[in-house]
Amino acid sequence: MTRSGKDPHERLRTGTKRSTSSARWLTRQLNDPYVRKAKAEGWRSRAAFKLIELDEKFGLIKGATRVVDLGIAPGGWAQVVRLHNPRAQVVGIDLLPTDPIEGVTIFQMDFMADAAPAALAEALDGPPDLVISDMAANTVGHKQTDHLRTMGLVETAADFAIQHLAPGGAFIAKVLAGGTDADLLALLKKHFTTVKHAKPPASRKDSSEWYVIAQGFKG
Structure with a gap:
């Protein structure tokens, strides 16, 4: 856990409106360093x-x-x-x-x-x-x-x-x-x-x- 109380490896709760595969994809995106770097540097x-x-x-x-x-x-x-x-x-x-x-x-x-x-x-x-x-x-x-x-x-x-x-x-x-x-x-x-x-x-x-x-x- 970080000092902010958040797990550095974020996980999404799979709600009734989100399929398991969609939740898995979103979790992977949140934890992907290239995704974070792209956002930080302004890449699309x-x-x-x-x-x-x-x-x-x-x-x-x-x-x-x-x-x-x-x-x-x-x-x-x-x-x-x-x-x-x-x-x-x-x-x-x-x-x-x-x-x-x-x-x-x-x-x-x-x-x-x-x-x-x-x-x-x-x-x-x-x-x-x-x-x-x-x-x-x-x-x-x-x-x-x-x-x-x-x-x-x-x-x-x-x-x-x-x-x-x-x-x-x-x-x-x-x-x-x-x-x-x-x-x-x-x-x-x-x-x-x-x-x-x-x-x-x-x-x-x-x-x-x-x-x-x-x-x-x-x-």
Whole structure:
């Protein structure tokens, strides 16, 4: 117990209006140091630290002049890009509403829609140097189905990157445990100089998420 009388590991009482799983999620959020740090530093989500850590390892943001953020909501990754490279032009897209971010063009629309790729490309002054994707499909609780749905998003994101990136550009995308499917991995290796997988420290240990980092787009 602390001197204030509060347990440092806060727990929530599960009321009749809150499911056990919801209470468990809220308790985890309250006790998550990355969540507390994000609030203290003004980041919109703890996910910001994932990109910060990936950037520290792979040097992705500094040299980028145009960045596309796929699955931008709530905006943590775009915040990181703007802080680390204020001169970069950033455009993002998400089905969910995203509060405005200075220097960022935001589309609230489905990235899978036919009009989405053209809208993103036209919002930039030229081809992007960096395409980042933290997209994941809404889970249905069936592991194989959830994996297939998320990988479908990754494949579409990779296709966008291959079609639009400037030579030398980079692509980052969230994948699930097991990494990138063989066909997609082969495609990325064909079009990029290096392709690696990483799990940043900010990713929860019990999470199945990993990231694929493809650098040196061959054009």
